[in-house]
Amino acid sequence: EAALAAVALIASAVLDPQFSTRAGVISSYHPSVAPEYIRTVGYATKEDGGGACYTKAASQPSHAGKLSITLSGGATVWYEIVEGPYVTVACFGMVGDGATPNDAAFIDVQQYAFRASYLYSNVKIVFPRGDFLFTGANPWGKWVTSAVARGHVVFEGAGRYATKIRYQPVGAGPHYLYNGENGTSGVGSSNQWVGALFRGMLFLVDGANM
Numbered sequence: 001e002a003a004l005a006a007v008a009l010i011a012s013a014v015l016d017p018q019f020s021t022r023a024g025v026i027s028s029y030h031p032s033v034a035p036e037y038i039r040t041v042g043y044a045t046k047e048d049g050g051g052a053c054y055t056k057a058a059s060q061p062s063h064a065g066k067l068s069i070t071l072s073g074g075a076t077v078w079y080e081i082v083e084g085p086y087v088t089v090a091c092f093g094m095v096g097d098g099a100t101p102n103d104a105a106f107i108d109v110q111q112y113a114f115r116a117s118y119l120y121s122n123v124k125i126v127f128p129r130g131d132f133l134f135t136g137a138n139p140w141g142k143w144v145t146s147a148v149a150r151g152h153v154v155f156e157g158a159g160r161y162a163t164k165i166r167y168q169p170v171g172a173g174p175h176y177l178y179n180g181e182n183g184t185s186g187v188g189s190s191n192q193w194v195g196a197l198f199r200g201m202l203f204l205v206d207g208a209n210m
Helices: 002-015 022-028 103-117
Strands: 018-021 037-042 052-056 066-070 076-081 086-088 097-101 122-126 130-134 152-156 163-167 197-199 202-205
Touching: 018 022, 022 037, 022 066, 086 103, 103 122, 103 152
Parallel strands: 018 037, 086 122, 097 130, 122 152, 130 163, 152 197, 163 202
Antiparallel strands: 037 052, 052 076, 066 076
16 A cells, blocks of 8 residues: 555656745756646745646747746746636735735736736636735836737735735836826837726825825
8 A cells, every 4th residue: 555655646746746836846846758737836935825737838938927847858848827717916926015016026917817808708816815015107007018908807805904005106206006098108008907897905005196
């Protein structure tokens, strides 16, 4: 029985590779043959809620929901988050500790939501419990395309007092948490969320000229 259990454990590691974090996969996993998918429990830590299932891609994905591994023979293999209508912002490295700026990571979240809105009629982007800090100019309006989302996108928190979006801008104003018509955002004059819904979160502004 002990021998069978050992064989089963080895088979699980090969056929169903699971890891504590995304970073651990990238740095420590070097199999001889690339599996079809990889599971993670968290993004930076196993407790951060950023776990995801990544499926093998034919080439490097153009979006941010990806990772790569280096095989024992030296080849690089790319994986991408299994696309679906539901994802948590922790899968893209957002941290709700009230101290870590989330501007760059949220651009990746918006890109994913935009892509998903073309595949699904209803897309839910989940913010877990936490205090999410933003410090840049127009962080919720600065995304990677000048087109508009096509499907119904819901940005949903864990509750009004459980999920906080804290805007504490740095530098000279005027400052906007979101301005869909801001041509200085770097993506043109039309980067609007059409039909988007924000619920279950509290927006806090610290010294911003909104």
